Amino acid sequence: MLYVPEGFAHGFQTLVDNTExxxxxSVSYQPEYARGVRWNDPAFGIEWPISHPIVSARDCAFAxxxx
Numbered sequence: 001m002l003y004v005p006e007g008f009a010h011g012f013q014t015l016v017d018n019t020e021x022x023x024x025x026s027v028s029y030q031p032e033y034a035r036g037v038r039w040n041d042p043a044f045g046i047e048w049p050i051s052h053p054i055v056s057a058r059d060c061a062f063a064x065x066x067x
Contacts, residue, residue, distance in 0.1 A: 011039060011059075013048065034058075037065040 004010045012021045039055055040048065043065045 009037065013050065013053065015049065036062045038062040041065050 006026060012023075014021065036059065037044075039053075039059055039062075040046070041062075041064045
């Protein structure tokens with residue numbers, strides 16, 4: 001279990017096949033307020049352990065973070 005406060009960026013990666021991720025949010029989902037940054041944005045310098053992940057179209061469409 002992991003608690004992520006409202007407004008904090010977060011993402012999930014599983015390392016085994018056929019894994020389901022289930023999460024709850026504090027209010028009803030409103031897609032017009034959803035925002036994010038691309039999962040492999042170089043500004044964050046994350047070295048992901050999987051070279052070819054399965055990423056949703058929505059998450060792939062986010063732009064790079066521009067400070």
